[in-house]
Amino acid sequence: MIFNRKNTFLKFPWLKNKNLPMVISADYDGLICASFLNHFLNWELVGFYDLNKIWLSQKAINNKNDLIWVDLNILPQQGKAIGGHIVSIDDNIPKGFESSCNPNILANINAKKFESKFPFSTLIYLLWLHNKQIPKDNLSKFLILHSDATWLKYQNYPENCSNWQNKMSDFKWEQLFKNISSKKFEKDIDQNFYPLLKSLGAISSTSKLTSKNLNIKSRQLQFNPDWDEDIILNLFSLFAENLKWSIPKLPDIVRLIEGSRKKVDLSVIKTIGLNSFIKKNKVFSYAISSPRILNFTTFKLSSFSK
Numbered sequence: 001m002i003f004n005r006k007n008t009f010l011k012f013p014w015l016k017n018k019n020l021p022m023v024i025s026a027d028y029d030g031l032i033c034a035s036f037l038n039h040f041l042n043w044e045l046v047g048f049y050d051l052n053k054i055w056l057s058q059k060a061i062n063n064k065n066d067l068i069w070v071d072l073n074i075l076p077q078q079g080k081a082i083g084g085h086i087v088s089i090d091d092n093i094p095k096g097f098e099s100s101c102n103p104n105i106l107a108n109i110n111a112k113k114f115e116s117k118f119p120f121s122t123l124i125y126l127l128w129l130h131n132k133q134i135p136k137d138n139l140s141k142f143l144i145l146h147s148d149a150t151w152l153k154y155q156n157y158p159e160n161c162s163n164w165q166n167k168m169s170d171f172k173w174e175q176l177f178k179n180i181s182s183k184k185f186e187k188d189i190d191q192n193f194y195p196l197l198k199s200l201g202a203i204s205s206t207s208k209l210t211s212k213n214l215n216i217k218s219r220q221l222q223f224n225p226d227w228d229e230d231i232i233l234n235l236f237s238l239f240a241e242n243l244k245w246s247i248p249k250l251p252d253i254v255r256l257i258e259g260s261r262k263k264v265d266l267s268v269i270k271t272i273g274l275n276s277f278i279k280k281n282k283v284f285s286y287a288i289s290s291p292r293i294l295n296f297t298t299f300k301l302s303s304f305s306k
Helices: 005-011 028-041 058-062 111-116 122-129 138-145 147-156 158-167 173-177 183-199 229-243 266-272 274-281
Strands: 021-025 044-049 053-057 068-070 080-082 205-210 217-220 253-258 260-265 283-288 293-298
Touching: 005 122, 021 028, 021 058, 028 044, 028 068, 028 122, 028 147, 028 229, 044 058, 053 058, 058 253, 080 122, 111 158, 122 138, 122 147, 138 147, 138 173, 138 183, 138 229, 147 158, 147 205, 147 217, 183 217, 260 266, 266 274, 266 293, 274 283
Parallel strands: 021 044, 021 068, 068 080
Antiparallel strands: 044 053, 053 253, 205 217, 260 293, 283 293
8 A cells, every 4th residue: 555645634634734632642752743733733732641541621621522632542433543553453443443544544454464563653654744854963863763762663673664665655764764773873872862861851761672783772751741841841842942843832731530551462352352342341542562462441431521
C-alpha cells in the first residue's frame, strides 16, 4: 500500500481543521505532537491521558464529543484519534476505530504482522501528513527522532523502516535519517542530547532497545500533570527555541478520572473474540504491545457522564 495525503484528508478531514481541542499522551511523544499541532493548526491542549488516568480541563468536558486524542487509541465512537499502535488481531477492526487515523489500520497491519508495524512516531506521521520539514541542525533532528525512540527503531529494524519510507515516499526522509546509524550520531546523543534532557528533568526511564555502536539505551519520559508542570514547560520552550514551534498554553485541569490498566494474553482474547472482550470489559483504550500481549484500560461509565 502507498499512502496518499489527499486520500487521508478525505477520510479524516478533521486532520487539517484548525482550533480543535486535543488530549495528548502524558509523555514526551504527546508533548512534541502538541507543540506541532498548536503551531501549525492552532489546536488547543485541553487534557492528558497516561493510560491510567485522564486529566481534563473545563473546555475538554464541555467539548467531550469533539476531542481529538493525540498519540492515543481510544474506542468510544464519538472519539477521534491519531496514533500508531496495533489494535487488531486479524483483519477485523473493532467499532470505534473508524474515526482513528492510525497508519497500521490504514495498511491492514495486525498482530499477525507485528514485525511490519509502523516503526515511527506519531509526530513523524504528522510531519509526513502535513509535509513539514524541520531545521537541519543536530539538536532539532534529535528532538524529532527521540519521539518514540525512532532513531533506535531505524537502527534495529532497517528493513521495516525502509518499507514504510516507500509507503510514504513523497517526503525528504534522507534528510531526517541521514547518518543516524553512525557512531558519531550516537556519541552526540550520549554526550549532548541526553544530558540536556536530564538537566530539564525530562527523563524518567529507559527502554529495552539499544543502539548498534555504543549500546545506548533510549531514555523515556512519562510525566504526571499534577506536579510536572515545570518539565512540560521546559520541553515546550526547548521545542520553541529549536524547532520554532509555538508554545501551547497549559490547560487548567478541573477533573481527574481514574481508570484501571491491565494486560491479557492474546490467546485468551482469541477464544472469546476481540469485540466480545471489549464489550465485556468495557474497554476504553488498548494497544497490542507485542505479538502476545494486549494492554487495556477501563473506566467506570459514570465517570464520563458527570
